[in-house]
Every structure is written in structure tokens, then in C-alpha cells.
Amino acid sequence: MIKISKLSKTYSTGTFTVPALKGISLEIEPGEFVAITGASGSGKSTMMNLLGLLDRPSAGSYILDGMDVSNLDDNEYASLRNRKIGFVFQAFNLLPRLTALKNVELSMLYAGIKLEERRKRAVEGLTLLGLEDRLHHFPNELSGGQNQRVAIARALANQPAIILADEPTGALDSQTGLEIMSIFQELNRHGTTVVLVTHELNIAQHSRRILRMADGLLVADEEVTHPLDAREELQALREKGAEA
Amino acid sequence: MNIGELVLVAIESIKSNKLRSFLTTLGIVIGIAAVIAVVGIGQGGRAMLMTEMEKFGTNLFGLWVNYRDGESFRIDDLSINDISVIKENVPQVKYLAPVTYNQMPLRGSKGQKTVQVIGTTAEYAQIRNLEMAWGRFIRDDDAAVGRRIIVLDEKTAVKLFGPGNPVGKRVMIMSNSAVVVGVIKSDSSMLGFNSQQVAYMPWSFLCRLTDWKVIHELQGSAESKEEVETAMNLAKKILERRHNAPNHYYAYSMEQEMQSANKVTGIMTLVIGCIAGISLLVGGIGVMNIMLVSVTERTREIGIRMALGARRKDILIQFIIESIVLCLLGGFIGIIIGYGGALLVAKLAKWPPLVSVWTVVLAVGFSMAVGLFFGIYPANKASKMDPIEALRRD
Known part of the structure; x- marks a missing residue:
């Protein structure tokens, strides 16, 4: 699915050059649930930008879904982002003046899918995430958890190769965060490859593999033997709430 | 997309x-x-x-002395015989009339007024599309018989005789008198071209009154819009030849003005x-x-x-x-x-x-x-x- 080798990224600001990634190699197989963690400044954001084709590496190679994408132009990047990658952001990044439905349609719009088909698939996607009665609401009329679910529906709309989630629970309370994590786990159970970028260890524990970064290097690559199950945690939380 | x-x-x-x-x-x-x-x-x-x-008549043209190029007016520049010669030789000319201008004080039963008097002939009415409110315009036989008549416009008529039909009444012109035979409709033109008060009399009568046989201008109309140019140019040539005065005359047409x-x-x-x-x-x-x-x-x-x-x-x-x-x-x-x-x-x-x-x-x-x-x-x-x-x- 993803194969990167000796990937590095250096930012130059005039006189200074700052190495953000210092040559990272790793592979992610289809159907994996990977969390990338690290303190701020560890290079995980740069990593996420490179994986998400928002930025170009300074050196190294990146093979996505069997295709070498290290040396493509802006248009090809845009097209690959559109088809292969589904972004979920901390701040949801929905367009505030569009309804939930229109927001989900947006990525399909850029894929050139016809209006009727877009509408049908957007309704299906939102229904799957339990938002069938929120189709025509604007983002400011929805709760944080609902907004993030709209964003997930949007990320899934073009059936991407991977879901790239950048601190997806960062703006949510812990219970809502767990709800979102349970969605990712559910998606992963059905075969979707999920790459999660987070600095919260307990969130990372929901994945099945944790990549730890520090100073632009990959310092650990651990399998999670007993991932936390967000559904069970939620159940427990609700029981506790009912007792109290 | x-x-x-x-x-x-x-x-x-x-x-x-x-x-x-x-x-x-x-x-x-x-x-x-x-x-x-x-x-x-x-x-x-x-x-x-x-x-x-267009109310003036689109086929209208005029001939006068070429003041533009510094020519000056001589009393015999235009003669009444020129008209018949031009009409005989230029078939494109439909009507042609002499025009002589003179400011004259007119007095009627109710008032007086100094107006522009135009001495002309019958054809002037056709050339300028004049419409009668009462009576008639100048006729060809007026000059032949030597009738002492005058045609007023509506405004002048009101000024001299008050409202109502003045046909048959007398107008005093200095020590002479003339009979009103008709009144021209003054139309309410926005641009004020026709707002000037005018009276018309037979050219020969005006000459007798002023004791001065002069024609200031010839005005005519062509058979059609397309023939205006030819008509006026041929007429001009005839004048030049008859008076042996090349470049002395100037021809203009409404078409050009428009x-x-x-x-x-x-x-x-x-x-x-x-x-x-x-x-x-x-x-x-x-x-x-x-x-x-x-x-x-x-x-x-x-x-x-x-x-x-x-x-x-x-x-x-x-x-x-x-x-x-x-x-x-x-x-x-x-x-x-x-x-x-x-x-x-x-x-x-x-x-x-x-x-x-x-x-x-x-x-x-x-x-x-x-x-x-x-x-x-x-x-x-x-x-x-x-x-x-x-x-x-x-």
C-alpha cells in the first residue's frame, strides 16, 4: 500500500535549512491501522503532509498503491489526493457555508462524478455514519462529533486507498473522541487502511501498530498486541454514567 | 470538473x-x-x-452665394428666370422657389409685430411641407395678377388679430396694406426651428413693397432622396454658367445637414x-x-x-x-x-x-x-x- 524509503524533508528559510525528516523508511500494508505519534516538532506533521501528498519530499522515494509518486507534478498530486487519500482533520475543515451533504459531495465534485451520483453516494455515506437526518444542516448547526462524522463521510466518498487522520479527536471531548475512534476501528475491521497521527498515547492505543517519531527520525515501530476497543470503552462509560 | x-x-x-x-x-x-x-x-x-x-423635407436643397469661400453677394446673383431655366434643364428638380427675407412691422386689428417676411412662390409650400390652418398659400396666379396678399403663421395671426380665422382681414405694412389669404400651422417643434414668427407673401409683391428686386436664396426639392445630390449640383452648374461666375454659388442639402x-x-x-x-x-x-x-x-x-x-x-x-x-x-x-x-x-x-x-x-x-x-x-x-x-x- 505505502512504501517509503529514506524519505527526507528539509525546509529552508533563507539562510537556515531545517531538516524536518531525516530519512525514514517504512511500509504500511493494506488493511493496517497505524498510529504515528511523537512530541510536537518530532516531524509527524511533515510526515503526514508527505504521506497525504500535500508536500514533496526533498529526497527519498514514496510508493503509494503501487505507484511511485516521488516525482509528480501539482496536477497529478491533486488528482491522487482526490482519489487515493481521505483526509480527516482536527478542525474538521468543512466549508462553513455548505450543508453536510454538499460538503460530502465536494471531493466527488473534483473527481468529476455527476451530480445525481454524487448526491446518492453522499446520502449513503452520511446515512452510514448516522447522519441521515442532518443532511441539510450547516456545520455550525452540528456538534463537533457530528461535524467530524461529516468529515469522515467526505473522506470516504471517493473510496480512497488510505484514510489519513490528523489528530481527529483533538477538538472533541473524550466521549465524542471515543465515538470517532470506534468509527475508525469499525472502518478498519471492514478493510479500510487507516493512518492516524496523534500525540495522545491513549488514542494511539486504539491502533494495531504504533510508529514513534522523534527529531525527524522513526525511533520505534511497535505492534499493539491488545488494542483498546472504543466500543467497549464507550459501553463502560455509559454504564458508569447510568450508575452515577 | x-x-x-x-x-x-x-x-x-x-x-x-x-x-x-x-x-x-x-x-x-x-x-x-x-x-x-x-x-x-x-x-x-x-x-x-x-x-x-425630416419635417423640413428630406429632399430639400438650397442654393446661395458661396459666402464660405469669401464670395460676396451681388444683387443680380439670383434672378427669377434662373428658376425656370433650372427646372427645364434639370429633371431631378421637382420644385424650386425663390426666397427673399425681410424684417417688416405688421399691424392688424388687435396688435402689431415685426416678423420675418419671406417673399416666395407657390412651390415653397411643397418644398417645406407647410400645412394650412386656414385659407390657402400663395398661388401661381397671385404674382401674375399682382395680388397684394399675405400668409401668416398661427402665432403671428393671434398677435395681430387675436384667436380665430383672420382670412380676409387686412394687414398694414408701413403705409401699404395686404389681405390675409391663409394661415400656416406653426407646429410645436421641440428644437425651436419653427418657433420664429414668419409671414409669406408673393415674391413680386415683396419686391414692389421694398422696391428692390432681389433673391437671397433658391430653395427646392428633388424627386427623391437619391437625386438630391445630382439636382443641386446640376442647378449650381447652371447658375455658374448663366452668371459666368464659377465657384460663386454654394449648394446645401438637408441630407448633408442631417x-x-x-x-x-x-x-x-x-x-x-x-x-x-x-x-x-x-x-x-x-x-x-x-x-x-x-x-x-x-x-x-x-x-x-x-x-x-x-x-x-x-x-x-x-x-x-x-x-x-x-x-x-x-x-x-x-x-x-x-x-x-x-x-x-x-x-x-x-x-x-x-x-x-x-x-x-x-x-x-x-x-x-x-x-x-x-x-x-x-x-x-x-x-x-x-x-x-x-x-x-x-
Whole structure:
């Protein structure tokens, strides 16, 4: 699915050059649930930008879904982002003046899918995430958890190769965060490859593999033997709430 | 992603911020309205002028001394015999009459007035399309018999005899008298060409009164519009030959006058239209200004769209189309307001409102062009954004 080798990224600001990634190699197989963690400044954001084709590496190679994408132009990047990658952001990044439905349609719009088909698939996607009665609401009329679910529906709309989630629970309370994590786990159970970028260890524990970064290097690559199950945690939380 | 989809995206975005969109395009509204109104009023005024001039008779031409080139008037420059010679030799000439001007004090039973008296012959009525209110105009036999008659216009008639039919009454001209045989309708011309008070008498009678056999001008009309040019040129040649005075005469036609009037009003409309066009330019800069602000404000949106797979070209086209749609919208509102303005002025000035299809097409085209031109820079700026930077911005 993803194969990167000796990937590095250096930012130059005039006189200074700052190495953000210092040559990272790793592979992610289809159907994996990977969390990338690290303190701020560890290079995980740069990593996420490179994986998400928002930025170009300074050196190294990146093979996505069997295709070498290290040396493509802006248009090809845009097209690959559109088809292969589904972004979920901390701040949801929905367009505030569009309804939930229109927001989900947006990525399909850029894929050139016809209006009727877009509408049908957007309704299906939102229904799957339990938002069938929120189709025509604007983002400011929805709760944080609902907004993030709209964003997930949007990320899934073009059936991407991977879901790239950048601190997806960062703006949510812990219970809502767990709800979102349970969605990712559910998606992963059905075969979707999920790459999660987070600095919260307990969130990372929901994945099945944790990549730890520090100073632009990959310092650990651990399998999670007993991932936390967000559904069970939620159940427990609700029981506790009912007792109290 | 096709253009139709992008137009929808643009419309959605314009709709989502109605007040700002309206304010953005207000400059275009005013600019287009001004251009449409000015051109509409100008064209209406021109059409009005033309119909007024046509009342004089479109086939009209005149011959007089070439004062323009410094020739001076001699008493025998035009003679009454010239008329019959010209009419015999130039078949294109339908009517031809002598015109002699004289200011004379006229006195009637109710009052007096000094008016322009024109000494002429019967054909003058046909040449100038004169209409009678009462009685008749000068006839051919008046001169032969030597009748002492006068034809007044309505205003003069009222001044001299009060309202009512004055035919048969006497007018005193200094120590002489003349009988009123007819009254000409003075039509209410907007341009005031006919507002001057005039009386007509047989040319021979006027000569006798003033003791001066002179013709100031020959006026005639051609068989058709196309023949005016030939008729007047041939007539001029005959005069030159008969009086042995090359380049001494000058011929003019209403057709020429109309053309030059047309030119003048056309240039005026163009000049004022250009000034109005400047406001369009200012409007366009306003659009660019707000579009630039809008691009900065919507940095996040641009970043999101890019992350979702919008190519730079898609962003570029989206913003250009937004600008074009905005300007077109302003253009349409402007056309309606401008047309309303032209209609109002036309109604007040009693002339036909004329906003030609071409003016509208041009206005629409121009507002599109303004949108395109002033949209390119902001759109280009939007499309050049770095998606990472754009996403990070609040």
C-alpha cells in the first residue's frame, strides 16, 4: 500500500535549512491501522503532509498503491489526493457555508462524478455514519462529533486507498473522541487502511501498530498486541454514567 | 470538473454572501447603468433630432452665394428666370422657389409685430411641407395678377388679430396694406426651428413693397432622396454658367445637414459614454479589490478544496468565474436601471427611448470582460497558494 524509503524533508528559510525528516523508511500494508505519534516538532506533521501528498519530499522515494509518486507534478498530486487519500482533520475543515451533504459531495465534485451520483453516494455515506437526518444542516448547526462524522463521510466518498487522520479527536471531548475512534476501528475491521497521527498515547492505543517519531527520525515501530476497543470503552462509560 | 459545475460553485458562493456580493458589484451596476442611460438618451435624442429635421423635407436643397469661400453677394446673383431655366434643364428638380427675407412691422386689428417676411412662390409650400390652418398659400396666379396678399403663421395671426380665422382681414405694412389669404400651422417643434414668427407673401409683391428686386436664396426639392445630390449640383452648374461666375454659388442639402448633425450627436454620445465608461473601470477595480480580500479571507477554503483534490486550475477557474458571474449580475441590474433611466428621460423630453440590442449586448460583453480582467489577478493569487499553509490559516 505505502512504501517509503529514506524519505527526507528539509525546509529552508533563507539562510537556515531545517531538516524536518531525516530519512525514514517504512511500509504500511493494506488493511493496517497505524498510529504515528511523537512530541510536537518530532516531524509527524511533515510526515503526514508527505504521506497525504500535500508536500514533496526533498529526497527519498514514496510508493503509494503501487505507484511511485516521488516525482509528480501539482496536477497529478491533486488528482491522487482526490482519489487515493481521505483526509480527516482536527478542525474538521468543512466549508462553513455548505450543508453536510454538499460538503460530502465536494471531493466527488473534483473527481468529476455527476451530480445525481454524487448526491446518492453522499446520502449513503452520511446515512452510514448516522447522519441521515442532518443532511441539510450547516456545520455550525452540528456538534463537533457530528461535524467530524461529516468529515469522515467526505473522506470516504471517493473510496480512497488510505484514510489519513490528523489528530481527529483533538477538538472533541473524550466521549465524542471515543465515538470517532470506534468509527475508525469499525472502518478498519471492514478493510479500510487507516493512518492516524496523534500525540495522545491513549488514542494511539486504539491502533494495531504504533510508529514513534522523534527529531525527524522513526525511533520505534511497535505492534499493539491488545488494542483498546472504543466500543467497549464507550459501553463502560455509559454504564458508569447510568450508575452515577 | 466541467465549467457548468464551476458556475454552480460560483453562484453558490455568491449567494452565500448576498450583501457583500451586491456591494462588490455595485460599481459595475452604476457603471453599466450610466453607460446604458447615456447611450439610450443620446440615441433617443438623435432619433428625435432626425425626425424634426425630416419635417423640413428630406429632399430639400438650397442654393446661395458661396459666402464660405469669401464670395460676396451681388444683387443680380439670383434672378427669377434662373428658376425656370433650372427646372427645364434639370429633371431631378421637382420644385424650386425663390426666397427673399425681410424684417417688416405688421399691424392688424388687435396688435402689431415685426416678423420675418419671406417673399416666395407657390412651390415653397411643397418644398417645406407647410400645412394650412386656414385659407390657402400663395398661388401661381397671385404674382401674375399682382395680388397684394399675405400668409401668416398661427402665432403671428393671434398677435395681430387675436384667436380665430383672420382670412380676409387686412394687414398694414408701413403705409401699404395686404389681405390675409391663409394661415400656416406653426407646429410645436421641440428644437425651436419653427418657433420664429414668419409671414409669406408673393415674391413680386415683396419686391414692389421694398422696391428692390432681389433673391437671397433658391430653395427646392428633388424627386427623391437619391437625386438630391445630382439636382443641386446640376442647378449650381447652371447658375455658374448663366452668371459666368464659377465657384460663386454654394449648394446645401438637408441630407448633408442631417448627416453632420448625426455625426455631432454621435460624437457627443461617444464622449459622454466614455466618461460613463470610466465609472465602469472604477467599478472593475472595486471588484478586484473585494475579490482580493475574499481570496485572503477564504484561504482556508482554498486549502480544503486543494486537499480534497482541486487542481490549481480548478481554483483559478472557480475564482475567475465567480468574478465574471458577479460582474454579469451587476451588468444585468445596471442594464435594467440604465434602461429605466433612459425611459424616464425620454418620457420627460417626449422623445423615443432607444436602447439598441447592440448596446445591451455590448454592456453584457463588457461586464463579462471586466469580470474576467479584474478576476484574473485575485484568482491567480488563490491558485498559487500552498495547501499546507492554506490549511493552517484560520
